[in-house]
Amino acid sequence: MPVMTTDIMINAQQIYKSFGNLSVLKGVNLTVEKSEVVVIIGSSGSGKSTLLRCINHLEKIDSGSIAIENELMVKNNEANQAIYQPEQEIKRICSKMGMVFQHFNLFPHMTVLQNIIEAPMTVKKMKREEILPLARELLQKVGLSNKEDSYPSQLSGGQKQRVAIARALAMQPDIMLFDEPTSALDPELTGEVLKTMQNLAEDKITMVVVTHEMGFARAVADKVVFMDGGVVIEQGKPEEVLVNPKHPRTCAFLSRFID
Amino acid sequence: MDYLVNFIEQFWITLKVSTFYCIDISPQLWEGTKLTLGLFIVTLLLSIPCGLILALLRLSRLKFISFLVNAYIWLMRGTPLMLQIFFIYFALPMLGIRFQSFSTAVIAFTLNYAAYFAEIFRAGIQGVNKGQYEAAKTLGMSYGQTMWRIVLPQMIKKILPPLCNETITLIKDTSLVYVLALQDLMRIAYQLVKRDFDLSPFFIAAVFYLAMTLILTMLYQRLEKYYARYDD
Ligand SMILES: Nc1ncnc2c1ncn2[C@@H]1O[C@H](COP(=O)(O)OP(=O)(O)OP(=O)(O)O)[C@@H](O)[C@H]1O
Ligand SMILES: [Mg+2]
Numbered sequence: 001m002p003v004m005t006t007d008i009m010i011n012a013q014q015i016y017k018s019f020g021n022l023s024v025l026k027g028v029n030l031t032v033e034k035s036e037v038v039v040i041i042g043s044s045g046s047g048k049s050t051l052l053r054c055i056n057h058l059e060k061i062d063s064g065s066i067a068i069e070n071e072l073m074v075k076n077n078e079a080n081q082a083i084y085q086p087e088q089e090i091k092r093i094c095s096k097m098g099m100v101f102q103h104f105n106l107f108p109h110m111t112v113l114q115n116i117i118e119a120p121m122t123v124k125k126m127k128r129e130e131i132l133p134l135a136r137e138l139l140q141k142v143g144l145s146n147k148e149d150s151y152p153s154q155l156s157g158g159q160k161q162r163v164a165i166a167r168a169l170a171m172q173p174d175i176m177l178f179d180e181p182t183s184a185l186d187p188e189l190t191g192e193v194l195k196t197m198q199n200l201a202e203d204k205i206t207m208v209v210v211t212h213e214m215g216f217a218r219a220v221a222d223k224v225v226f227m228d229g230g231v232v233i234e235q236g237k238p239e240e241v242l243v244n245p246k247h248p249r250t251c252a253f254l255s256r257f258i259d
Numbered sequence: 260m261d262y263l264v265n266f267i268e269q270f271w272i273t274l275k276v277s278t279f280y281c282i283d284i285s286p287q288l289w290e291g292t293k294l295t296l297g298l299f300i301v302t303l304l305l306s307i308p309c310g311l312i313l314a315l316l317r318l319s320r321l322k323f324i325s326f327l328v329n330a331y332i333w334l335m336r337g338t339p340l341m342l343q344i345f346f347i348y349f350a351l352p353m354l355g356i357r358f359q360s361f362s363t364a365v366i367a368f369t370l371n372y373a374a375y376f377a378e379i380f381r382a383g384i385q386g387v388n389k390g391q392y393e394a395a396k397t398l399g400m401s402y403g404q405t406m407w408r409i410v411l412p413q414m415i416k417k418i419l420p421p422l423c424n425e426t427i428t429l430i431k432d433t434s435l436v437y438v439l440a441l442q443d444l445m446r447i448a449y450q451l452v453k454r455d456f457d458l459s460p461f462f463i464a465a466v467f468y469l470a471m472t473l474i475l476t477m478l479y480q481r482l483e484k485y486y487a488r489y490d491d
Contacts, residue, residue, distance in 0.1 A: 058393055095399045105394035108491045109412050119398035122408055153490035164394075171398055 007034040008070060009175050009206045010055060015064035017047075017054055024050045025061070026230040032175070032223075035204040039217040039238075042227035043253055048210040051227070052177050055208070057094050060084070068093045069174065095123075098168030102180040104160040106152040112139070112163050113148040116170045123171070131170065138166040142196050158189030162196050169200075176200065178209040214257045218242055226250045281459055284451055288460065291444035292467050298361070298433045298443070299471075302368040303426065309369060310376025315406070317381050328377070335374035341435055343367045348439060360439040372429060379421045383414035388491075416486040423479040427472050444468070 010032040017025040024047045032038050040048050053059040055066060057073065061082045065075040073093045074084045084090060107115050113135060120131040139145050142162035152160055161181055168176060178197065182190040194216050201207060201220050211217065217224055217238055224241040226234045226249075234247045245251050317328040335343070344367040347358065358366065387410050395405040434445035448464035451457075 056397055058396065091399065094397070097397070099394075099397040101390060101394065103390055105388070105390035107391065107394070107409055107413075109416070109489050118408065119395075119400060122404045123399040151489040167398070 008032070009034050009036070009068065010208065011065075011067040011070075012051075012055060013065045014076075015051065015054060015066070016062045017050055017059060018062060024230050025054070027064075028227070028230070028232055030055075030208075030225065030232070032206060032208055035206055036222045037201045037207045037209065037220050038223045038225060039221040040208065040210045040225045040227060041212070041214075041217065041253070046227045047230045048227055049179050052099075052179050052208065052210055056097055056099055056177055057090055058099075068096055095171065096173055097175045097177055098171055098173035099177045100161070100164050100168055100179070100181050102183050104152070104157075104164045104184070106160055106164055106167070108152050111149050111151055112144065112155070115152070115163060116167045119167070119171050134172075135166075135170055138169050141169075141199065142166045143192070156189060157185040158192045161185065161193045165193075165196055165200070175206045175208070178207065178211070180210050180212070182211065182213060212257075214242065214254075226253065228253070277457075277459055280455075280457065281463060284460055285463065287447055287451065288444060288463050288467060291442055291447035291464075292471075294361075294442055295430070295433045295444045296471070298364055298368065298436065298441075299430055301365050302372060302429060302433075305365070305369040306372035306376055309373035311380050311411075313373055313377035314380035314384060317377060318384060332374045332377055335371050336378075340367065340371050340432060341438065343371055344435060344438060360436075360441050364433075364436045364439055364441060368429070368432070372425070375425055376422075379418050379425060380414065382421075383418035384410060386417045387413045413491075416489075419479060419483050419486065423476065426475055430471050430475065431468065 008031055010030060012028065012030045015025050015028040015030075016023070028047070028051055030038075030051065040051070042048050050059060054061045055068075061074060063076055063080050063082050065082075066073045071093050072085065073090055074082050077083050085093070107118065110118060116135045116138060117128060117131045120126045120134075121128065136145070136148070139148055142165055144159060144162055144166070147155065147159065147163075152163065155163065165176075165181075181197070182193050185193065190213065194213060197207070197209065197216070198220050209216075209221075221238045223235060224238045225232055226241055226245070226247070228249050234241055234245060234250045240246075241250065242254065245254060313328050313332070316324050317332070319325050319328075344364065347367050348360075348363050351358070391409050391413070392405060395409050400408070433443060436443050437446040437449070440446075444464050444467055448460040451460035
């Protein structure tokens with residue numbers, strides 16, 4: 001019987017990445033299954049963002065392989081150097097992923113609604129009327145139906161981030177990547193964004209979330225990955241990694257969050 | 260008392276005469292203004308797209324192209340515009356390339372102003388946050404789409420003040436075409452002053468230049484107001 005691999009959404013193996021002399025990822029493996037919520041934790045500088053950015057082709061890896069929904073984006077040659085697929089192929093593969101950034105990166109010259117329909121219109125060549133129903137549905141989902149004509153600068157941080165989530169979802173990705181989506185927010189605004197993400201998880205969308213929100217990790221994650229010094233130290237169910245960590249470095253990291 | 264009445268009478272006559280004189284010469288100055296405006300508009304329409312292309316090439320990842328554009332900008336900003344006009348007017352015909360005076364002016368001004376605009380555009384493009392490119396990329400937008408839809412619209416807001424300055428400078432720089440014997444506003448005013456031994460043409464010319472810059476300034480203010488609808 002053939003091995004069923006169709007449910008692997010992200011398969012990153014032996015990822016190495018350095019910036020000049022600084023090696024940031026030193027052989028990271030990450031697999032994410034369909035509908036899984038994977039939370040990546042780790043101290044500052046451990047390479048969490050870099051890993052997400054490599055998966056999303058915002059950075060190029062030096063060595064290793066990445067496959068998205070079983071389609072290879074990059075793999076090693078005999079000399080263990082990463083060889084990428086042609087640009088068009090990468091673009092097609094990456095279109096399966098949406099990304100939410102720490103600093104939102106909304107388009108400031110566009111209204112909330114324009115932010116959401118921009119990519120479907122320019123990239124997918126959809127007509128405005130074709131995308132409007134989905135755009136409005138997404139706005140309702142993130143609780144911002146009354147803000148569609150506001151500019152980003154008129155919104156609070158939490159509202160901005162929810163627009164950013166809706167904007168990414170408008171491209172109908174199979175996978176959502178979040179890089180510290182609540183780190184730039186005032187503490188009282190993190191809740192609304194985390195709630196939105198929790199709703200997404202309940203909709204069974206595959207998610208990879210870099211965050212320091214341990215409560216969210218415990219409640220929503222199917223798998224927690226602890227990174228330190230450019231490698232994955234420990235991974236498993238939240239109750240394993242967060243409650244009964246095996247590795248001393250995980251213990252040390254988590255002890256900072258006990259309150 | 261007599262003296263005062265006499266003075267007022269004299270003044271009145273002078274005013275009447277010079278008013279008639281001004282009305283008399285205005286059509287000629289208006290002809291010059293049309294040439295000035297024509298040169299200004301054609302130069303603007305050509306040099307803004309050229310400047311934009313230069314700015315994008317200057318930001319190219321290909322070092323060689325970026326270097327070439329840099330050298331071009333240095334050349335254009337590092338030599339007097341007058342010299343560039345002379346060069347195109349006198350030197351190129353030696354190579355068998357001959358232009359009309361007006362074309363010569365348009366070419367010289369466009370080549371020169373494209374360099375200045377390129378630097379303004381480059382600074383504006385670089386002022387757009389790097390996160391904007393990343394967001395656009397993760398949404399699947401191509402380089403062209405990112406530039407056209409995301410970066411350039413944001414650039415415009417940032418560059419309006421220097422762009423306004425530069426266009427006002429261009430209006431006044433058009434007076435350099437007197438060396439090509441083109442009948443622009445400045446040259447016609449100068450000829451009238453020489454012919455009639457009267458400074459009024461200069462004043463009228465000043466009023467015409469001021470009117471043009473006033474209209475420009477108001478246009479830019481409207482643009483700035485339009486772009487004030489959002490903040491970064
Ligand atoms: N573009 C870059 N150029 C050079 N060094 C970089 C670059 N991006 C990241 N780094 C370095 O790589 C290391 C890992 O960075 P990364 O952003 O992946 O860490 P992180 O785990 O996301 O940390 P944080 O929790 O602070 O976001 C850091 O030392 C950082 O300085
Ligand atoms: Mg980070």
